Each structure stands twice: as C-alpha cells, then as structure tokens.
Amino acid sequence: xxxxxxxxxxxxxxxxxxxxxxxxxxxxxxxxxLGEMTLAAELGVxxxxxREALRNLAADGFIELKPHVGAIVRPWNFEELYSSFVxxxxxxxxxxxxxxxxxxxxxxxxxxxxxxxxxxxxxDVDTDARHSRSELNRQLHVRILQISALIHAERTATxxxxxxxLTMTFNHFDPDEVRRSxxxxxxxxxxxxxxxxxLAYSVMRTHILTAAGMFRxxxxxxxxxx
Amino acid sequence: xxxxxxxxxxxxxxxxxxxxxxxxxxxxxxxxxLGEMTLAAELGVxxxxxREALRNLAADGFIELKPHVGAIVRPWNFEELYSSFVxxxxxxxxxxxxxxxxxxxxxxxxxxxxxxxxxxxxxDVDTDARHSRSELNRQLHVRILQISALIHAERTATxxxxxxxLTMTFNHFDPDEVRRSxxxxxxxxxxxxxxxxxLAYSVMRTHILTAAGMFRxxxxxxxxxx
DNA sequence: AAAGACAGAATTGCATACAATAGGTCAAAC
DNA sequence: GTTTGACCTATTGTATGCAATTCTGTCTTT
Numbered sequence: 001x002x003x004x005x006x007x008x009x010x011x012x013x014x015x016x017x018x019x020x021x022x023x024x025x026x027x028x029x030x031x032x033x034l035g036e037m038t039l040a041a042e043l044g045v046x047x048x049x050x051r052e053a054l055r056n057l058a059a060d061g062f063i064e065l066k067p068h069v070g071a072i073v074r075p076w077n078f079e080e081l082y083s084s085f086v087x088x089x090x091x092x093x094x095x096x097x098x099x100x101x102x103x104x105x106x107x108x109x110x111x112x113x114x115x116x117x118x119x120x121x122x123x124d125v126d127t128d129a130r131h132s133r134s135e136l137n138r139q140l141h142v143r144i145l146q147i148s149a150l151i152h153a154e155r156t157a158t159x160x161x162x163x164x165x166l167t168m169t170f171n172h173f174d175p176d177e178v179r180r181s182x183x184x185x186x187x188x189x190x191x192x193x194x195x196x197x198x199l200a201y202s203v204m205r206t207h208i209l210t211a212a213g214m215f216r217x218x219x220x221x222x223x224x225x226x
Numbered sequence: 227x228x229x230x231x232x233x234x235x236x237x238x239x240x241x242x243x244x245x246x247x248x249x250x251x252x253x254x255x256x257x258x259x260l261g262e263m264t265l266a267a268e269l270g271v272x273x274x275x276x277r278e279a280l281r282n283l284a285a286d287g288f289i290e291l292k293p294h295v296g297a298i299v300r301p302w303n304f305e306e307l308y309s310s311f312v313x314x315x316x317x318x319x320x321x322x323x324x325x326x327x328x329x330x331x332x333x334x335x336x337x338x339x340x341x342x343x344x345x346x347x348x349x350d351v352d353t354d355a356r357h358s359r360s361e362l363n364r365q366l367h368v369r370i371l372q373i374s375a376l377i378h379a380e381r382t383a384t385x386x387x388x389x390x391x392l393t394m395t396f397n398h399f400d401p402d403e404v405r406r407s408x409x410x411x412x413x414x415x416x417x418x419x420x421x422x423x424x425l426a427y428s429v430m431r432t433h434i435l436t437a438a439g440m441f442r443x444x445x446x447x448x449x450x451x452x
Numbered sequence: 453a454a455a456g457a458c459a460g461a462a463t464t465g466c467a468t469a470c471a472a473t474a475g476g477t478c479a480a481a482c
Numbered sequence: 483g484t485t486t487g488a489c490c491t492a493t494t495g496t497a498t499g500c501a502a503t504t505c506t507g508t509c510t511t512t
Contacts, residue, residue, distance in 0.1 A: 010293050010465065036494070046467045051494090052281055059285030061381065067235050068473050068494060083376040090316035150309040152389075155287070156382050163378075235473095236495065262464070272497045277464090294464060294503050 011045050015053035018043060023062055023073055024165050030075035034063060061163050084160045085212030091157045092141065093205035095148035096188065100197040103147050108193045114140045115185050133178070134165075140185065144192075144204075177214060181207070237271050241279035244269060249288055249299055250391050256301035260289060287389050304442075310386045311438030317383045318367065319431035321374035322414065326423040329373050334419045340366045341411050359404070360391075366411065370418075370430075403440060407433070
C-alpha cells in the first residue's frame with residue numbers, strides 16, 4: 001500500500017506511519033477508539049490526511065472502520081494471528097517454488113548477501129540486533145516473493161507479514177531458533193540456486209510453519225512488544 | 227473492504243461501486259486516467275468522497291495511485307491474473323481442509339442449498355444465468371472460507387476473487403465446464419460432510435486450478451465482459 | 453534542429469466550514 | 483420501576499477554497 005520509499009512525501013503517509021507504529025508498539029491498544037479530531041490535533045494536521053490514513057490502515061487490517069461511527073484498533077486474537085502464518089506458509093512456499101525456476105545468478109548473490117548480514121548479527125538478543133534481523137529477514141522474504149513474479153503473492157504475503165510484526169520479534173529471540181532460521185535460509189538459498197523447486201517449496205513451508213509453532217507455544221495474548 | 231451491505235449508506239460507497247463497475251465492465255480501460263474533478267462532476271458529488279473511493283480502489287488493487295500525480299486503471303496482464311488463481315488455489319484448498327474439520331450439519335445443509343440453486347440454473351448460457359451462477363459460486367466459496375475460521379484466508383481470497391471478476395464469466399460459459407464445476411462442488415460437499423480434510427483440500431485445489439487452466443487456454447488479453 | 457530551461461496551466465494535497473448521522477441523556481408515560 | 487420517546491451533543495461525512503506540486507508547451511540557446 002504505502003510505497004517502499006522511506007521518505008514520507010505526504011502528510012497522509014506520516015500519519016499512517018505514526019498510527020501504525022503506535023499500534024505495533026502497543027501504545028494504542030486493541031479496541032482503543034481513534035478519533036479523527038484527536039489524532040489531527042496530536043499530529044498537527046487537519047482531519048483530511050488523518051481520514052485518508054485511517055482508510056489505508058483499515059485496508060491493511062490494522063483498524064476497523066464503521067461508517068458514521070469511527071475507527072478502533074483491530075482486536076486480534078491468537079487464532080487470527082496463527083491463521084496468518086498458515087496462509088503465509090502456503091503462499092510463500094508456492095512463491096519459493098516459482099522463484100526457483102526463475103531466479104538469476106545475480107539474484108542468488110543478492111539473497112546471499114542478505115543471509116551473510118543476518119548471520120553477522122550472530123545470535124545477539126539485544127533489541128537492536130533483533131530489529132535488524134527482523135528487517136533483514138523481511139527483505140529476504142519479500143525479495144523471494146518478487147523473484148517469483150507472482151504479483152498477488154507479493155501483495156498478499158507482504159500484507160500478512162506487516163500485520164504480524166507483533167510476533168516477528170519472538171522468532172528471533174532464542175539463539176537456537178536463530179541458528180535454525182539461518183540454516184533454513186541457507187538450505188533455501190541452495191534450493192533456489194540449483195532450481196530445485198520442490199525443495200524450495202518444502203523448506204519455505206517448513207520455515208514458516210516452524211515460526212508458527214513457536215508462536216503457538218509462547219501462549220496467546222502476550223503482546224509484550226518493546 | 228466495502229461491507230457486505232448492498233445499500234450504500236455513504237457517497238463514497240456509491241462512488242466506489244460506480245468506478246469499480248465501470249472498470250469491470252470495460253468502460254474504464256487500463257491506463258485510463260481517473261481525474262478527481264472529472265469523476266466528481268460525473269457523479270454529482272464533491273472531490274472528497276471521490277478521493278476516498280480512489281484510495282479504497284487502490285487498496286483493493288483496481289487502480290494505481292501515485293502521490294501528486296493521480297489515479298490510473300491498473301493495467302493487468304495474463305500472468306498477473308493467472309497468478310491470482312495459483313494463490314487462490316493454495317489458500318482455498320487450505321481453507322477447505324480446515325473447514326472439513328470444523329463444519330456443522332447446519333452449515334453442510336446451507337452449502338447444499340447453494341449447490342442446488344446453482345444446478346437449477348442448469349447450463350444456460352444467457353447472461354442472467356451466468357451472472358447468477360457466478361454470484362452463487364462466489365457465495366459458496368466465501369462461505370467455505372468463513373467456515374474455515376482462517377480469517378486472513380477469507381480476507382485475502384475474497385479480494386483475489388473480486389479482482390478476478392473479469393474472468394469469472396469465462397468459467398461458466400461452456401456447458402461441459404458448468405457440469406464439471408457442479409460435480410466438483412458435490413464432491414467437495416461430501417468431503418466436508420464426512421470431515422475428509424485431505425479430499426477437501428485436493429478437490430478444492432483441483433477445482434480452482436481447472437478454472438485457471440481454462441482461463442489460460444482462452445488466451446490472454448481478451449476482456450470481452452458484458 | 454535538438455536539448456534544456458522557464459513559465460503557465462491543470463491537478464492533487466491539505467485546511468476549514470457546514471451538514472448529517474449515531475449514541476447518550478433526560479423526561480414522561482405506562 | 484421500567485420502558486419508550488424526543489432531544490442534544492459529539493463525531494463523522496461532505497463541500498469548498500487555498501497551497502503545493504507536477505506536467506506541458508513554448509521559447510531560448512547551443
């Protein structure tokens with residue numbers, strides 16, 4: 001939805017990012033009401049860009065928007081977030097298979113660099129390392145989706161990933177799991193390089209369902225993001 | 227995105243539906259520019275609801291929206307539409323499997339009624355029959371997604387279905403294919419009733435990939451919707 | 453003649469004012 | 483005491499006016 005540019009050229013994009021960050025950081029809790037006037041005053045803009053940002057946030061699943069009533073932070077439950085992993089597993093596995101049949105040598109190198117950088121952060125558990133791992137991980141997955149050329153796979157999976165940012169930090173906490181994740185990525189990379197679409201499919205599926213399983217173990221309802 | 231209510235309580239919803247219909251009916255062709263002022267004048271409203279409708283249309287993938295530039299009808303190509311089938315096949319198969327493990331007797335009856343009504347339209351090729359088949363088919367698929375309780379599956383697959391409405395009419399044209407489709411639905415229904423998740427998965431996957439294959443055969447670039 | 457820069461026009465982005473609707477409160481009737 | 487109804491307030495939906503940006507056409511310069 002919001003273009004990849006990190007620069008916010010319009011006020012609406014600034015508002016979007018602000019509200020999104022507040023939701024993901026837990027400052028705006030589920031079922032909190034988001035009044036247009038309040039937000040506009042808080043951010044020093046008029047209601048117009050706020051309204052447009054709210055529409056986009058609703059489209060991306062962060063809030064619920066009822067006509068003539070207003071916006072609330074979308075309440076999420078365990079089952080819902082878990083379902084996003086299940087769907088992603090299907091989509092991204094399919095995308096990995098397609099990518100394996102289309103990938104070029106340059107793209108393999110590109111992905112390899114991402115893996116290198118992820119491994120360089122080692123298994124540190126401090127917040128910065130976890131965040132940069134999350135970001136690199138996201139880039140890796142998105143890049144593979146792009147290479148697959150399944151446009152709707154990219155759209156959909158990206159949306160689901162962003163929606164589940166809440167849980168992303170979990171996956172990168174336990175050093176054992178970090179090692180396992182890095183290992184998955186290397187196997188995946190080899191599968192892509194050798195055009196082994198079946199293996200690419202399977203390892204990607206396993207990779208994501210593993211994350212889903214870990215999320216499942218950590219009990220529902222814990223939203224202790226930084 | 228737009229709630230299921232057929233009544234448009236706000237001007238924005240009317241504008242949304244109008245533009246969407248014009249795109250799907252071919253009146254607004256790909257790469258056509260959609261000026262806010264032009265649309266506002268054409269529909270007798272101000273620019274404000276038009277802007278909001280355009281934001282929603284962009285979120286749903288019907289148009290492209292560049293900041294400070296404007297909106298154009300999203301150009302779609304064969305590969306892109308085909309990819310939407312591939313993704314749907316994954317998602318809906320997964321959803322069918324989940325539905326098979328959760329469905330109740332009442333829900334089975336409900337789905338059965340939908341199948342009955344689809345079969346009552348027989349294999350007529352006139353426009354009305356095709357449209358009502360399309361609509362019933364949509365209801366059947368959406369209902370199964372709901373029963374699966376995979377919330378994100380419903381969101382995603384519904385979006386993809388609506389985006390591919392262009393192609394839906396194809397699948398209901400050839401009498402042989404209509405019979406085949408109805409037969410798929412019956413097998414699917416039996417799988418759901420007997421909680422046979424593996425069969426449900428497989429038949430749903432086949433069902434959608436069959437449609438994809440037919441779409442593929444009819445050559446790209448044909449957008450001869452009524 | 454071609455390429456670049458500048459100016460004008462047209463369109464989008466934002467702010468503000470007004471209208472319409474939903475939800476709550478208070479009162480009156482049963 | 484409960485319920486129903488009208489009114490009132492707060493918030494969203496819409497319209498309009500202004501500011502900012504992009505596109506286009508022309509003119510100049512090489």
